[in-house]
Amino acid sequence: MPLGTAASFAVLAGSTVTNTGATVVNGDLGLSPGVAVTGFPPGTVTGTIHVNDATAATAKNDLLIAYTNAVGRPVTATVATELGGTTLTPGVYNSASGTFTINGTLTLDGQGDPNAVFIFQTASTLITGAASNVTLINAAQSGNVFWQVGSSATLGANSTLRGSILALTSITVTTGATVDGRTLAASGAVTLDTNTINRPAVAQATTTTLTSAPDPSGFGQPKVLTATVTAASGTPTGTVTFFDGATPLGSAPLNGSGVATLTVSTLSPGSHSLLAVYGGSANFTSSISPVDVQTVTSDRTQLTASPALLKLFPFPHLEYPFLSAKLTDLDTGQPIPGQVLTFTTGGAFLGTAVTDATGTATLSNPLALIPILLNGGYNVTYAGTPGHQPASAHGGIIVA
Template identity: 50%
Template sequence: MGLVVVTPGTATAQPSMDLGDAASFGVLASTAVNNTNQTAITGDLGVSPGSTVTGFPPGTVSGATHAGDATAAAAMSDATAAYDEADGAPTTASVAAQLGGTTRTPGVYQPSSGTSFLINGTLTLDAQYDPTSVFVFKTATLTTANVSNISLTHGAQADNVFFQLTDTATLGTFSTFQGNVLASNGVTVSTGAAVKGRVFSLTDAVVLQGTTSGPKTRVTVPDDPATTTTLSVSPNPSRAGQTVTLAATVSAVSGDIVPQGEVAFKDGTTLLGHDFVDENGDVSLGVSTLDGGEHQLTAVYMGGDTSDGEGIIHFAPSTSPGVVQVVYNTIWPSSATPAIQNASDTRSVVLGVKFTASTTGLVTGIRFYKGSQNTGTHVGSLWTSSGTQLASVTFSGETASGWQQANFSTPVSINANTTYIASYFTTSGRFSYDVNYFTSAQSSPPLTALANGAEGGNGVYAYSGTNTFPTSTFMAANYWVDPVFQPSDSVWDNSATPAVANAPDTRSVVLGVKFRTATDGVVRGIRFYKGSQNTGTHVGSLWTSGGTQLASLTFSGETASGWQEAYFSTPVSINANTTYIASYFTTSGRFSYTLLGFYRAQSNYPITALESDDADGNGVYVYSATNAFPTNTYQSANYWVDVLVDSD
């Protein structure tokens, strides 16, 4: 795409590395598999297109032996496809050839010099609490020293470790190897080596050197017993800052042995915390850091070693079904209390607060602080600044005192940076208050209770025998009324930044993202990340996947750089699991981007920016002097366009 090629972004993607029909094979070779002495293969053995297999017995194969047959041919075809995928995967890091004594996180590695990887001592692979993480090491040859070791931690799985070699591999005497060797040429497994994984030679032979005494040389295809993980969350919904308890239980799919090991609790892909299960397979975590909005929470069991009384069983990882946690924002925490809890005034009255939100979203209900003498009927309402009632609700199930909350039957959409009034009506008076409270604004982002005088007085009240719009003020008093707000969801938060803030390309262009939502809802507006040189006019649009424009808007009041938001005059209804395109048009070019940003999907529940391979390309662009539907793609680039979504 134009000059964008000169400054590549940072790729964080990983190849899928599906072995297909080769997955059941511990040993697979093109010409021959030759064994001497005592060797145990747990899994299948195959040769294709050759058919030579020697040394069995004394070697043993727990599965089937396929010498030159159609099954071996299919396995070789899929092994070659996996080799090619690894070969084509973009390198994420160049590292020293000596891997022993190092810790590596998920990625695609090549040696920084030379054409070999070596393992002397222990190579630690840290999956960072994601059992699906893939490790690929690409070079010509691999040599592991005698008694060397690969250690897997924090959920790393042997199934997801690959050494893609254009030449040969030699696994040293009594070494411990966890992973898959995909070698173009020969592979040698030395005496006493223990392989948990697979050894494949795609154009040559595999040589297995067995033992004459003691433990056999072993190649074991991972076949860990399956587990299930369940998750419950309480309370749900919750308020921002409130402690939420996530409780997980890990169980074996069959048998009565309780899996042991570590469980990670996640908000989407963000790690919230981790701990080890107890003897019953239970573990819990309390978190108070969830922001307002919807969160897809999961518990992920990392897999782990468990004693069965006679030996060690390594259980497979599992992930719980997601739990959608709804987190509301309020202006005041539940710990906040008024100076005066029971006014002496016993007249029926409506009391309220003027507030704004810095983003679009839904007001789902009203809170107020109740003193012990504030009895009788209470009715909560939401109003426009001009007095139009948007919703009301009668409180029920109240406690004797403290914060009370009632939710509207239908949440109310509100616009960003627009003043609304949240109020409650009480028949008994005896309201709670603090005078001179709103001499300054009270902010709890994204909500702000306005300072007295910003738009007239705050807080507001009206004496009335029935619920009515409050307009009077007295000494900037706070009457402790609070909106319950759920901000619109977006893929990225404001802390996310592109690899390249300002492209050198100065042509006018439309840039976009293909996305889907897990629920029905409405799109409230468009966001995009703006570099300091991306000046001029910006127009946001929402499109169907077929190119029909559903809505458009022009950005105004932009900051010099960073995330910009603009809102449609009328929210646009969208359907779950349906592809849409959000875009923005810039007259100046100089857009922000990250190459390979959609090599994998980017998700923040309920929105997913699609993986490029699953969407016939993502992100999208078109060079045009006017706003147009973007259809071109380049290297799965993320152009940092986003949507604001309210779920139904």
């Protein structure tokens, strides 16, 4: 879920930030519009402290946008108020009571997907018991866990919560509690007491590019789509999905160099607007490539019609003409077997024949004698296929 500029903050509040003891905040600390940040030292902040400045104000606005986003997510399941002792898979959860409590251990199972998202919606409070714990298994990431709290959150002593708290009012983190995530309070205070707040790694922006080769390509010819995903530092991981317009062509994982490839041979003749969409990961944002236009062509074809040989002599001997034409793929130089050729003369239909292994089709029609003589020959046409262009030819007549 996008947090905007609020993503860099481990602690963000509206009215005050108050600390007691040796709290460690790993990330930025911000306050807006309040001006009172107390308890640092003895507390320490590894990032930057922003008090009622433009950075804090922007982060506060982004927090409210993210909060609204979380509220509006469709609910996957309504579960019990008490989450302790349960295991949940990715989804959006609320409770009938509008609150959540955690006593004991809540397990979040990512099911092998590092991009799996968990969102917990409360209309009022989130309260965790002393020494309670949220554990992550099977690739679940704290950066993808979000606690949307309609009023205030209170974390019990020596408890461990994983995920980012987006509270509309305030957050109280009691003695010795650890948050592997963020404590973000929109209008009220964040109160700390000898805690550790570990902001998840902020996902880096990525850029995705796409190439396709060969281009142009023939119908049925394999085309290799190559997506490259880059970031300012590190190598993105995850999956790229390739699209022809809005139609998915398939997906492929990024390799160790941030490159994903997909080979396709099903594109129809014409122009195709190809896209590569990188789905992102816990450490890298999603991105979409510019359109790559791939042109798919049909192979050029050639029809060669042999002259119709009409034997009239020695009179009264008569042999009816055989009509013969050969169909060739000009781009490969190979004959095209199994194709239907249509023979006509002067607009009159004479018949059809199918090309053999040599690309040749022959037709014998006794009724064709007079029309062919009157029209000085015959015509043959090929309607074409998605992979081959149409063609036509004229065959003359030889009288012997």
